[in-house]
Amino acid sequence: MAVIELKNINKYFGSGISKVHVLKDVNFAADRGQLILVVGPSGSGKSTFLTIAGGLQTPTSGSVEVEGNSVENLSKAQRDKLRLNQVGFVLQSYNLVPYLKVKEQFDFVDKVKHQGNLSKEGLKGLLEQLGISELINKFPGELSGGQTQRVAIARALYADPDIVLADEPTAALDSQKVAEVGKLFKDLAETRNKAVVVVTHDLRLLDFADKTYEILDGKISLKDKEHVLDR
Amino acid sequence: MYLALKEIRHEKLRYGLIVSMIVLIAYLIFILTSLAFGLAGENTQAINSWDAKSIVLNKDSNISLTQSIITKDQAKDAKLTSKEAVIGSTPVVAKHKGKEKISASFIGARKSQFIIKDLKLTAGHKARNNHQIVVDEKFKTDGYKLGDKVTLNSFKDKYQIVGFTKNAKLNVAPVAYGTVSTWKYLRGMPNAAVTGSAIVSKNANYKAHSSHLKTYSMDKFISKLPGYSAENTTFGFMIGFLMIISLVLIAVFLYILTMQALPTYAVLRAQGIPAKALVSTITSQSLVLMASGVLIGAALAALTGWMLPVGVPMAFNIPVLIWISIGLMIMGVIGAAIPARKIATVDPVSVIGG
Ligand SMILES: Nc1ncnc2c1ncn2[C@@H]1O[C@H](COP(=O)(O)OP(=O)(O)O)[C@@H](O)[C@H]1O
Numbered sequence: 116m117a118v119i120e121l122k123n124i125n126k127y128f129g130s131g132i133s134k135v136h137v138l139k140d141v142n143f144a145a146d147r148g149q150l151i152l153v154v155g156p157s158g159s160g161k162s163t164f165l166t167i168a169g170g171l172q173t174p175t176s177g178s179v180e181v182e183g184n185s186v187e188n189l190s191k192a193q194r195d196k197l198r199l200n201q202v203g204f205v206l207q208s209y210n211l212v213p214y215l216k217v218k219e220q221f222d223f224v225d226k227v228k229h230q231g232n233l234s235k236e237g238l239k240g241l242l243e244q245l246g247i248s249e250l251i252n253k254f255p256g257e258l259s260g261g262q263t264q265r266v267a268i269a270r271a272l273y274a275d276p277d278i279v280l281a282d283e284p285t286a287a288l289d290s291q292k293v294a295e296v297g298k299l300f301k302d303l304a305e306t307r308n309k310a311v312v313v314v315t316h317d318l319r320l321l322d323f324a325d326k327t328y329e330i331l332d333g334k335i336s337l338k339d340k341e342h343v344l345d346r
Numbered sequence: 347m348y349l350a351l352k353e354i355r356h357e358k359l360r361y362g363l364i365v366s367m368i369v370l371i372a373y374l375i376f377i378l379t380s381l382a383f384g385l386a387g388e389n390t391q392a393i394n395s396w397d398a399k400s401i402v403l404n405k406d407s408n409i410s411l412t413q414s415i416i417t418k419d420q421a422k423d424a425k426l427t428s429k430e431a432v433i434g435s436t437p438v439v440a441k442h443k444g445k446e447k448i449s450a451s452f453i454g455a456r457k458s459q460f461i462i463k464d465l466k467l468t469a470g471h472k473a474r475n476n477h478q479i480v481v482d483e484k485f486k487t488d489g490y491k492l493g494d495k496v497t498l499n500s501f502k503d504k505y506q507i508v509g510f511t512k513n514a515k516l517n518v519a520p521v522a523y524g525t526v527s528t529w530k531y532l533r534g535m536p537n538a539a540v541t542g543s544a545i546v547s548k549n550a551n552y553k554a555h556s557s558h559l560k561t562y563s564m565d566k567f568i569s570k571l572p573g574y575s576a577e578n579t580t581f582g583f584m585i586g587f588l589m590i591i592s593l594v595l596i597a598v599f600l601y602i603l604t605m606q607a608l609p610t611y612a613v614l615r616a617q618g619i620p621a622k623a624l625v626s627t628i629t630s631q632s633l634v635l636m637a638s639g640v641l642i643g644a645a646l647a648a649l650t651g652w653m654l655p656v657g658v659p660m661a662f663n664i665p666v667l668i669w670i671s672i673g674l675m676i677m678g679v680i681g682a683a684i685p686a687r688k689i690a691t692v693d694p695v696s697v698i699g700g
């Protein structure tokens with residue numbers, strides 16, 4: 116069963132003549148253990164799609180289901196809880212609290228979410244898998260772009276969510292780092308049995324995807340990656 | 347609290363600067379308050395020591411003790427019990443060769459009535475004749491001793507200091523207690539048919555039964571002491587203003603920091619951190635800043651009080667200072683309210699996309 120599913124999502128912004136139809140009948144499903152890529156040019160509606168999937172915005176019509184439960188019936192507080200427990204976000208920037216050392220980023224999660232986080236050993240394993248064990252006493256300001264993104268991924272996975280949603284996670288990285296992060300996402304999806312959804316205009320990530328959607332002008336379609344590359 | 351303290355620890359310079367501003371303001375408030383109480387005390391100490399509830403003055407005296415004269419005729423129907431005492435008051439300058447002149451408030455009163463009867467001496471004895479006086483200890487700190495014979499104003503007569511008393515100040519001048527006859531003499535009317543300047547009573551509803559006299563409550567009388575209300579209003583105004591400055595200061599500071607950190611707060615909200623946790627962060631930061639500022643300010647004020655020369659009228663009224671500290675903490679909470687609102691309403695979507 117799909118761990119997250121979007122059904123017939125439409126999203127309009129504005130009203131009257133300035134009304135824009137940003138998402139058009141979007142259907143989408145993601146399974147555990149897979150890295151799902153949603154690619155599309157800038158302005159095509161990727162971020163809007165991701166925020167609706169993560170319960171940060173409500174669609175104008177259609178429904179979002181996480182583990183079979185529809186998100187639109189949840190209260191604001193319940194949505195906070197959903198994001199705290201079941202969804203991990205990795206964003207382009209600002210992922211880390213600037214005045215907390217790397218290890219304190221995880222301590223802080225413990226303060227807010229009292230159970231269901233990775234164990235000490237679990238975190239140790241995760242940091243090793245991500246190759247950032249040596250960084251735990253550094254502040255975010257002391258990390259390189261690639262290191263920052265890997266710590267952000269660890270931060271998102273620490274709460275042990277079912278779903279990881281990433282928006283342009285490679286925007287600030289060079290090609291070699293992009294490949295590393297792409298491989299990481301794929302490995303994490305597989306070894307930790309997560310549904311990892313990455314929205315990006317960065318086609319360099321295509322090689323790592325298990326499933327690729329393309330979004331153009333708010334319309335989403337499932338593609339095989341050769342087809343996307345053909346364009 | 348976790349984030350609050352971590353941030354303060356990480357940004358020592360920033361928070362150190364704001365705390366030092368709060369220290370200065372809190373210090374100024376504490377010193378001003380203590381000065382206000384000190385000065386108010388020097389205005390009223392003597393009156394407070396009488397423990398009287400009301401005072402009868404000539405109704406044309408404009409509630410001024412030194413302007414008031416009560417004639418024997420006006421006082422003929424006034425019943426004086428053990429709760430009443432007649433006083434005659436006039437400002438004097440005390441002189442003694444080789445010593446500093448002292449501006450004092452002379453108060454003439456009857457031996458048999460409560461003002462003199464209840465007078466507590468720290469040394470010597472009470473006045474036994476018209477040429478003896480009991481004076482406030484300020485005379486002692488200025489070098490006067492028991493047995494010294496002083497002149498008052500420009501009269502030739504000598505008055506012997508036979509006793510010292512504590513906390514006897516009126517109109518910011520030390521009091522010299524003598525007899526009513528001496529007072530009449532000093533006022534230049536030794537043989538006039540005059541009772542005194544006023545009748546004070548421990549009875550709040552005392553009536554003198556004369557159309558020329560009027561009874562005022564002690565509080566009213568004190569509020570009309572020369573300069574007393576103006577002084578207290580000025581101090582109150584300054585203290586209130588400093589409170590508001592502290593409020594604006596902390597609000598602006600926290601607001602700027604919050605606006606800078608808004609993307610981080612937005613991401614934390616996206617990650618499902620409850621708004622409540624973030625709002626409590628900024629509020630506890632504000633409280634920590636205010637509390638450290640107030641504590642250091644209080645320590646400095648105490649140090650100042652300890653080092654100041656005796657002459658400076660400072661009275662540390664601890665309950666009032668505690669209330670002021672609580673007031674500053676409340677300012678901190680209010681100051682955090684605007685940034686807290688910003689944080690509570692930040693839209694996580696604003697940082698996603700770009
Ligand atoms: N809050 C909004 N109000 C109005 N228009 C918006 C809003 N958010 C996004 N849009 C519009 O929706 C379209 C898709 O935006 P977005 O989802 O950010 O695209 P992408 O992430 O693919 O670049 C853009 O044309 C953008 O201007």
Ligand SMILES: [Mg+2]
Binds near residue numbers: 161163282698699700
């Ligand atoms: Mg985007």
